[in-house]
Amino acid sequence: MFIGAIGCEPLQLRRVHLENSHSLDVYRANGGYEALKKALDSMSPDDVINEVKKSQLRGRGGAGFPTGMKWSFVPKDSPKPKYVVCNADESEPGTFKDRYLMERDPHMLIEGMLIAAYALGAKTNYIYTRGEYKYLIDIMDVALDEARAAGLLGQNILGTNFSSEIYTHTGAGAYICGEETALLSSLEGYRGHPRMKPPFPAVSGLYASPTVVNNVETLTAVPDIITMGGEAYQKLGTEKSGGTKLWSVSGHVNRPGVYELPMGYDDMEKFIMEDCGGISNGKQLKAVIPGGSSVYIMRADQIIGKDVRMDYEGLVAGGSMVGSGGFIVMDETVDVFESTKNLTEFYKHESCGWCTPCREGTDWLVKIFKRIENGGGRDGDIQLFLDLCDNIEGKSFCPLGDAAAWPIQSAIKRFPEDFEKHILKN
Amino acid sequence: MTTELVNIQPLYQPVKMSGEMAVFSPEVEAEIDWHLAKYPSKRSAILPIMFIVQRERGYLDGPGVSYLANRLSLRITDIWEVATFYSMLHTKPIGQYHIQVCKTLSCKLLGADKITEQCSQKLGIKPGETTADGKFSLSLVECLGSCGTAPMFQVNFDFHENLTTEKVDQILDSLP
Numbered sequence: 001m002f003i004g005a006i007g008c009e010p011l012q013l014r015r016v017h018l019e020n021s022h023s024l025d026v027y028r029a030n031g032g033y034e035a036l037k038k039a040l041d042s043m044s045p046d047d048v049i050n051e052v053k054k055s056q057l058r059g060r061g062g063a064g065f066p067t068g069m070k071w072s073f074v075p076k077d078s079p080k081p082k083y084v085v086c087n088a089d090e091s092e093p094g095t096f097k098d099r100y101l102m103e104r105d106p107h108m109l110i111e112g113m114l115i116a117a118y119a120l121g122a123k124t125n126y127i128y129t130r131g132e133y134k135y136l137i138d139i140m141d142v143a144l145d146e147a148r149a150a151g152l153l154g155q156n157i158l159g160t161n162f163s164s165e166i167y168t169h170t171g172a173g174a175y176i177c178g179e180e181t182a183l184l185s186s187l188e189g190y191r192g193h194p195r196m197k198p199p200f201p202a203v204s205g206l207y208a209s210p211t212v213v214n215n216v217e218t219l220t221a222v223p224d225i226i227t228m229g230g231e232a233y234q235k236l237g238t239e240k241s242g243g244t245k246l247w248s249v250s251g252h253v254n255r256p257g258v259y260e261l262p263m264g265y266d267d268m269e270k271f272i273m274e275d276c277g278g279i280s281n282g283k284q285l286k287a288v289i290p291g292g293s294s295v296y297i298m299r300a301d302q303i304i305g306k307d308v309r310m311d312y313e314g315l316v317a318g319g320s321m322v323g324s325g326g327f328i329v330m331d332e333t334v335d336v337f338e339s340t341k342n343l344t345e346f347y348k349h350e351s352c353g354w355c356t357p358c359r360e361g362t363d364w365l366v367k368i369f370k371r372i373e374n375g376g377g378r379d380g381d382i383q384l385f386l387d388l389c390d391n392i393e394g395k396s397f398c399p400l401g402d403a404a405a406w407p408i409q410s411a412i413k414r415f416p417e418d419f420e421k422h423i424l425k426n
Numbered sequence: 427m428t429t430e431l432v433n434i435q436p437l438y439q440p441v442k443m444s445g446e447m448a449v450f451s452p453e454v455e456a457e458i459d460w461h462l463a464k465y466p467s468k469r470s471a472i473l474p475i476m477f478i479v480q481r482e483r484g485y486l487d488g489p490g491v492s493y494l495a496n497r498l499s500l501r502i503t504d505i506w507e508v509a510t511f512y513s514m515l516h517t518k519p520i521g522q523y524h525i526q527v528c529k530t531l532s533c534k535l536l537g538a539d540k541i542t543e544q545c546s547q548k549l550g551i552k553p554g555e556t557t558a559d560g561k562f563s564l565s566l567v568e569c570l571g572s573c574g575t576a577p578m579f580q581v582n583f584d585f586h587e588n589l590t591t592e593k594v595d596q597i598l599d600s601l602p
């Protein structure tokens with residue numbers, strides 16, 4: 001599997017191929033913890049937040065919210081403790097980038113979290129990882145111990161009066177716990193049910209205290225922002241979206257992997273056909289889901305010859321979204337009806353059951369898929385799918401409901417022939 | 427690190443003792459104390475401690491659940507409520523080797539169905555079942571974050587990626 005950068009110098013992936021890249025020694029020998037030192041020595045917490053604002057870093061967990069702005073929502077004068085929580089749940093189908101960041105460069109995450117904790121005044125911080133990634137928790141725990149022993153974590157970090165702790169926390173197999181408020185419920189020891197927003201976690205999050213939840217990739221971008229300055233970081237990407245972005249590429253390509261691209265990489269066709277080695281087994285491209293399973297599926301002819309730019313605006317213009325950057329490629333042999341059924345089963349399984357439209361709706365959708373698959377397709381099934389999706393999208397408690405509706409809506413619109421073929425089978 | 431081949435440890439040792447409430451060794455108690463110390467609220471430690479109880483007992487059995495309730499000052503129903511929400515927590519016995527084949531899209535595109543079929547045949551059980559001797563369980567699970575190295579399964583806590591028929595044979599045959 002390929003892990004590296006295309007179209008730019010590797011930034012977040014620049015240490016991953018070094019021997020013992022996960023160790024403190026290698027991290028420090030390659031510039032590690034210099035950014036933390038710089039922040040503590042010469043910057044106020046507000047300076048740090050301003051640099052992150054200038055960097056135009058947008059959250060890499062899926063929603064793309066500007067990170068500096070999120071940080072500035074944390075009330076400065078709150079008497080309550082504050083928390084930084086790293087969202088390392090990584091359960092979005094097609095997404096597997098955070099895993100390699102933690103596996104190969106765990107100190108980059110620790111440094112990023114400490115800088116965030118300094119900016120926000122957080123004394124206790126958690127890394128919430130999906131339970132299946134037990135080997136990663138072990139790597140993170142070793143790295144945290146190393147940092148603690150070296151005076152980089154805990155009391156009086158680097159001899160200053162800044163003290164902050166980071167602990168790992170294990171989830172137990174529930175996709176919904178990637179949603180930030182569900183994650184906080186889970187971290188408090190409850191079922192992973194999402195919470196009403198507002199109040200947003202920045203104001204009332206973990207233990208009803210101000211909390212910033214950020215993705216692994218987002219937090220690991222922070223040390224470089226501090227080192228090179230927000231403006232320089234922004235210039236690596238586009239005006240509205242700074243830096244580089246990791247894309248997890250899977251499916252029918254010759255070279256799957258984790259790709260670091262400058263934000264705004266200007267040609268999705270070239271990315272698939274050249275950078276990722278083209279479609280495997282000499283087949284033709286049929287469809288791509290570019291941002292994890294929760295975004296619109298794209299037809300090949302929306303990509304080929306279309307100069308789709310790979311950033312937030314570019315992908316929306318192209319008919320989809322950046323999401324988590326989980327890039328799933330499908331060749332001409334793929335039946336989009338079956339792929340959509342597969343994803344719908346995922347959402348049905350992962351629906352937390354808290355609200356009726358999503359709990360009942362996803363179950364019903366799967367039943368229709370199965371009936372059609374077993375030869376029981378009826379006139380009006382397409383409309384039934386769309387009506388049901390309409391009753392889930394925008395009407396469920398959290399975005400998981402929308403995420404379940406979007407694949408079906410876009411697949412029916414863009415690959416109607418694949419649905420009709422199955423429905424008309426009997 | 428991702429394990430290619432093969433030194434998979436059993437999930438747990440079979441428990442002999444039974445009683446009203448599970449009792450653990452001082453080492454395990456110390457491990458549990460460490461998790462409790464991480465949080466301002468005891469209840470937050472529920473998942474990490476459940477994993478420990480599950481490791482020690484094989485699954486969340488009655489005595490294990492009583493222990494959790496007692497240790498966390500919660501009601502038995504609070505424990506069940508959480509235990510039944512998460513797919514990695516087992517409220518029924520599970521095999522010592524838990525083979526979890528990813529069935530989600532990227533793996534499916536690259537042959538997950540075949541891998542499931544092969545596991546099923548070799549072990550003589552369907553997904554969702556455990557062998558009569560309690561050694562193996564086979565499950566279908568949703569995306570495990572190995573989509574770029576699909577198809578894959580997880581055996582206990584080890585990821586096995588880029589699976590082929592030969593590799594599946596080799597791994598399953600190696601399990602003691």
Ligand SMILES: Cc1cc2nc3c(=O)[nH]c(=O)nc-3n(C[C@H](O)[C@H](O)[C@H](O)COP(=O)(O)O)c2cc1C
Nearest residue numbers: 059060061087089090091178179180214215218399
């Ligand atoms: C159903 C659902 C699942 C999500 N899963 C993840 C996840 O696995 N990892 C993640 O970082 N964000 C996930 N998110 C997004 C988070 O809610 C949140 O926006 C993100 O962690 C914020 O971090 P960022 O600003 O750094 O992107 C998910 C959102 C939803 C609605």
Ligand code: SF4
Nearest residue numbers: 352354355358396398
């Ligand atoms: S939309 Fe689905 S996942 Fe979200 S709260 Fe409702 S039932 Fe739970």
Ligand code: FES
Nearest residue numbers: 528533570572573
């Ligand atoms: S789809 Fe199988 S690991 Fe992601």
